[in-house]
Amino acid sequence: MKIALLGYGRMGKEIEQIAISRGHEIVIKKDVNDVIDINLADVAIDFSVPTSAFDNISNCINNNVPVISGTTSWLENYDNAVALCKEKKGAFIYASNFSLGVNIFFELNKQLAKMMSNLEDYNISMEEIHHTKKLDAPSGTAITLAEGIIDNSSKTMWELDKKTIEHSIPIAAKRIPEVPGTHTVWYDSEVDAIEIKHTAHSRKGFALGAVIAAEWILGKTGVFNMKDVLNIS
Numbered sequence: 001m002k003i004a005l006l007g008y009g010r011m012g013k014e015i016e017q018i019a020i021s022r023g024h025e026i027v028i029k030k031d032v033n034d035v036i037d038i039n040l041a042d043v044a045i046d047f048s049v050p051t052s053a054f055d056n057i058s059n060c061i062n063n064n065v066p067v068i069s070g071t072t073s074w075l076e077n078y079d080n081a082v083a084l085c086k087e088k089k090g091a092f093i094y095a096s097n098f099s100l101g102v103n104i105f106f107e108l109n110k111q112l113a114k115m116m117s118n119l120e121d122y123n124i125s126m127e128e129i130h131h132t133k134k135l136d137a138p139s140g141t142a143i144t145l146a147e148g149i150i151d152n153s154s155k156t157m158w159e160l161d162k163k164t165i166e167h168s169i170p171i172a173a174k175r176i177p178e179v180p181g182t183h184t185v186w187y188d189s190e191v192d193a194i195e196i197k198h199t200a201h202s203r204k205g206f207a208l209g210a211v212i213a214a215e216w217i218l219g220k221t222g223v224f225n226m227k228d229v230l231n232i233s
Contacts, residue, residue: 001019002027003019003041003042004028004030004038006045006047006048007046010203011210012045014204014207015207015210017207018207024211027041038059043214043217045067046070047069047071053069053074057081060090061084066092066218068214070094070096086223096141097140097141098210101198103209105196108196110149110151123187124155125186125188127171131176131177131178137175154167156168180203
């Protein structure tokens with residue numbers, strides 16, 4: 001499989017190593033302003049910057065190249081990317097986190113939210129920790145976790161670095177050097193607490209998931225997510 005890396009930062013380099021180890025070829029390594037011929041690739045993996053993501057994705061879809069995107073903070077254009085993909089009969093996956101473990105964690109989080117939804121004595125809070133070079137806060141992963149709770153409970157919103165208030169999920173975002181990503185969800189009451197947590201030991205898990213998603217989407221048409229890749233119903 002010939003892969004275009006749209007964004008060649010730390011994640012792009014990690015994806016390159018994983019892809020080559022799985023027998024694939026990197027034919028494009030695109031930085032922000034590079035001009036490329038996307039048709040050289042069988043599939044593209046976008047871990048670029050928010051200002052480039054939609055243009056990268058659109059270029060792939062317009063040229064019938066399946067595209068995987070893990071870039072965050074561009075989602076005001078997500079619906080436009082979906083509409084373009086459907087119009088062009090392309091193939092597209094966006095995920096806030098491609099780690100296989102995190103995507104299982106997303107589903108555990110939803111199930112726990114359903115189980116706790118009628119237990120009003122528990123306050124919900126979240127924490128995410130990432131490396132100091134991460135630009136957005138809270139992380140896309142934390143937002144996905146919060147949305148999973150909101151969809152399955154009486155909570156209606158999340159707030160960054162706020163104390164617990166009714167119908168809101170407070171998210172604490174911390175930045176510590178060389179932390180790939182740690183996400184924790186707490187349910188706390190006067191008598192006990194329940195905690196679920198995912199800790200990434202390295203970026204390899206994110207890179208492996210992105211490459212597996214690229215392998216999976218080849219030859220398919222449509223808009224997908226990691227639940228499709230992992231066959232999680």
